[in-house]
Amino acid sequence: xxxxxxxxxxxxxxxxxxxxxxxxxxxxxxxxxxxxxxxxxxxxxxxxxxxxxxxxxxxxxxxxxxxxxxxxxxxxxxxxxxxxxxxxxxxxxxxxxxxxxxxxxxxxxxxxxxxxxxxxxxxxxxxxxxxxxxxxxxxxxxxxxxxxxxxxxxxxxxxxxxxxxxxxxxxxxxxxxxxxxxxxxxxxxxxxxxxxxxxxxxxxxxxxxxxxxxxxxxxxxxxxxxxxxxxxxxxxxxxxxxxxxxxxxxxxxxxxxxxxxxxxxxxxxxxxxxxxxxxxxxxxxxxxxxxxxxxxxxxxxxxxxxxxxxxxxxxxxxxxxxxxxxxxxxxxxxxxxxxxxxxxxxxxxxxxxxxxxxxxxxxxxxxxxxxxxxxxxxxxxxxxxxxxxxxxxxxxxxxxxxxxxxxxxxxxxxxxxxxxxxxxxxxxxxxxxxxxxxxxxxxxxxxxxxxxxxxxxxxxxxxxxxxxxxxxxxxxxxxxxxxxxxxxxxxxxxxxxxxxxxxxxxxxxxxxxxxxxxxxxxxxxxxx
Numbered sequence: 040x041x042x043x044x045x046x047x048x049x050x051x052x053x054x055x056x057x058x059x060x061x062x063x064x065x066x067x068x069x070x071x072x073x074x075x076x077x078x079x080x081x082x083x084x085x086x087x088x089x090x091x092x093x094x095x096x097x098x099x100x101x102x103x104x105x106x107x108x109x110x111x112x113x114x115x116x117x118x119x120x121x122x123x124x125x126x127x128x129x130x131x132x133x134x135x136x137x138x139x140x141x142x143x144x145x146x147x148x149x150x151x152x153x154x155x156x157x158x159x160x161x162x163x164x165x166x167x168x169x170x171x172x173x174x175x176x177x178x179x180x181x182x183x184x185x186x187x188x189x190x191x192x193x194x195x196x197x198x199x200x201x202x203x204x205x206x207x208x209x210x211x212x213x214x215x216x217x218x219x220x221x222x223x224x225x226x227x228x229x230x231x232x233x234x235x236x237x238x239x240x241x242x243x244x245x246x247x248x249x250x251x252x253x254x255x256x257x258x259x260x261x262x263x264x265x266x267x268x269x270x271x272x273x274x275x276x277x278x279x280x281x282x283x284x285x286x287x288x289x290x291x292x293x294x295x296x297x298x299x300x301x302x303x304x305x306x307x308x309x310x311x312x313x314x315x316x317x318x319x320x321x322x323x324x325x326x327x328x329x330x331x332x333x334x335x336x337x338x339x340x341x342x343x344x345x346x347x348x349x350x351x352x353x354x355x356x357x358x359x360x361x362x363x364x365x366x367x368x369x370x371x372x373x374x375x376x377x378x379x380x381x382x383x384x385x386x387x388x389x390x391x392x393x394x395x396x397x398x399x400x401x402x403x404x405x406x407x408x409x410x411x412x413x414x415x416x417x418x419x420x421x422x423x424x425x426x427x428x429x430x431x432x433x434x435x436x437x438x439x440x441x442x443x444x445x446x447x448x449x450x451x452x453x454x455x456x457x458x459x460x461x462x463x464x465x466x467x468x469x470x471x472x473x474x475x476x477x478x479x480x481x482x483x484x485x486x487x488x489x490x491x492x493x494x495x496x497x498x499x500x501x502x503x504x505x506x507x508x509x510x511x512x513x514x515x516x517x518x519x520x521x522x523x524x525x526x527x528x529x530x531x532x533x534x535x536x537x538x539x540x541x542x543x544x545x546x547x548x549x550x551x552x553x554x555x556x557x558x559x560x561x562x563x564x565x566x567x
Contacts (some may be wrong), residue, residue: 045221048134049193053145054162055138060145061185062167063508064331067144069175070167074142077168081344083330084359087168088335089230093212093336093354095237096229097436099213113441125208125210126216127130130225132207133495136200147177150239151296152302152373156252158522160239165197167504171330172232172333175360177239178307192242194235196226219245225496232335233358233371236310237437240294243305245439253297253448257283258432259290259304261375267294267302268491271433272384273412277465279311280480281384281487283323288370297378304373309344309366313337316348334359381453381460383433388413390467390475391538393524394517395486396508397495400545403460404450405514405563406430406550408442413466428535429548441556461490462508471537473481478521485516501541505538507566542567 053059062070068085071077077087101121102112113338126280137143144164151157162173180188199213207510214237215229240256247254257271262280267290272278281294291304291309311324313334318325328334328346335358338350348357365367383406385392398406410430431442438445453460465483469475489495500509501523513519520526528534542565549555549564 043220045130046222048131049223051460052134052138052143055143057138057140057143058144058145060149062144062170064157064174067167067171068331070142070144070172073235076166078339079344080334080339080346080497082328082332082563084328084332084334084346085168086334086339087195087230088336088353089232090525092229092231095233095436095506096213096215096231097153099211099228100211100215101217102439103218103220104214105218112439117436118439118509121208121216122208123218124216125223128258129202129207129209129214129216129227130195130223133197133200133227136193137163137197140165143165146173146177146179147185147190147385148173148307150243150305151303152178152305152307153298153300155300156250156296156298157256158243158246159188159191161193162235165199166230168194168333169232170237171221171331173235175331175333175362176236176308176310177293179362186440192222192224192239194224194226194238196235198226198228198230202228203230217241222417230385232333232360233310236306236524240305241437241439243294243296244437247296248440248448251299253445253452254305255295255297256432256437257295258292259295259301259302259375259378260284260287261290261370262287262491266380267300267375267378268380270382270384271407273410273430273433274312275426276384276412277387277480277483278384279309280321281382281484282365283321284488285368288368289363289366290370290373290375301374301376302378304363304431306363307373308360308362310358310360313346313348313359314351318428321442323366323368324359325503327361328359329361329365332359332361332365341559366393377456378458379456381458381461382487382490383407383460385462385464385466387411387464387465387466387541388467388472388542389537390471390528391524391534391541392464392466392506393460393503393510394464394468394478394482394521395490395495395514396462396503396510397500398460398462398508399562400450400460401559401563402462402508403453404446404559405549406462407449408446408555408559409548410435411545413472427544427548436437442552449526459490459493459496461495464524464550465488469529470526475527482521483518486514489514505542505565506536506566507564539567
């Protein structure tokens with residue numbers, strides 16, 4: 040099936056009498072509740088439950104192997120190839136399946152706040168609450184923009200359509216398939232809304248670098264002087280929390296591009312974790328939950344409709360989706376200048392990395408490629424002690440191109456704009472998880488603010504003997520004994536052993552990158 044045939048099938052579907060296009064938030068809320076897809080909470084948020092799929096299904100994600108892109112894709116566990124024949128067959132089945140539905144919901148919008156590089160997207164949903172999610176997460180068009188909107192990519196989402204692996208050539212009933220050539224993202228067998236968000240991010244990670252724009256899995260904010268800061272970090276490292284600063288305006292909390300013009304948000308909303316959410320700890324997120332926001336897998340009291348953010352009986356991966364305008368202190372539109380500071384966040388459960396260290400360019404590229412954090416005991420079945428997690432460029436599940444493409448672009452940007460890069464450990468101090476303590480958030484905030492304000496650019500430092508990291512000797516407002524992690528351990532020998540073990544894990548992980556600049560390997564990683 041060629042692109043013309045694909046387009047014609049889609050056009051026929053979109054002409055159907057069951058199509059409801061560009062419904063408002065109140066309309067989608069009414070549809071979601073009246074159709075039994077979701078309930079309303081006391082705050083007016085829509086709460087949906089996604090069944091057995093409460094997170095992404097990385098083993099069910101595929102990219103169609105096509106002549107126009109197959110030599111560019113970094114094929115492997117993340118980017119799994121699938122044939123055009125399998126895609127075409129499933130596509131036709133899904134289209135015919137959706138034609139029979141009483142109602143279908145279509146959203147038109149954009150990915151990318153910079154008009155010069157934004158992607159026009161269309162989302163076709165079987166569920167009203169999924170369409171509300173798309174409305175809140177992507178960039179909403181003006182009436183004028185809607186009149187001339189022509190989709191560059193279309194998501195077709197049919198969560199109740201389940202594939203038959205024996206017939207359809209998939210690994211399970213679930214599939215997320217991207218055809219770059221036909222500009223279609225086909226999703227079936229999963230109700231988890233995050234698949235739509237991350238599929239578009241993967242597309243942007245393919246397209247933007249080919250336009251000379253670095254795509255990044257990070258949050259970003261900007262001060263009154265126009266000084267932009269980027270925060271990279273995997274789940275649980277504090278990326279969203281630390282980028283929400285009352286003294287700085289939020290550009291975005293998760294996905295950004297860095298062009299010759301500066302930084303721009305890829306999204307129009309936020310998709311934040313709500314586990315243990317409270318007004319005291321994270322007031323910005325808590326206060327953003329209002330009418331029209333989408334709560335995913337949050338337990339809600341049947342009578343009072345009050346959410347219980349501490350209840351993990353459905354999943355620990357509870358989420359909320361809301362438009363970025365629900366945050367008071369933002370940049371609108373979500374664009375700003377070039378970064379002055381980059382923060383790499385890691386939650387080191389081994390307790391051996393410094394709470395903050397200034398990185399050379401080579402170290403920055405090494406730690407960017409490594410993307411290290413820790414998986415804690417008890418978070419997954421079978422995990423009994425801290426385990427290292429290395430997610431390339433802090434976002435490996437969403438990178439279609441080889442990792443070195445993104446790393447080299449980052450290195451060039453650091454050079455061109457003289458960016459200061461810091462590694463910040465929000466994890467454990469004084470011992471590993473179970474022995475030491477989690478670094479106090481107040482200390483981390485003080486250190487991060489000092490870094491962003493330029494107070495750490497010319498200070499006395501000492502070099503960590505194992506990782507070669509330059510650690511500030513003193514930071515106002517932070518106890519000096521925590522700045523050097525070895526000093527915080529009572530058992531120094533135990534520290535040395537644990538630090539050496541983690542250094543070995545870094546080296547072993549880095550072998551997978553093959554051809555990397557000798558300068559990065561020699562001067563970026565552990566030194567002992």
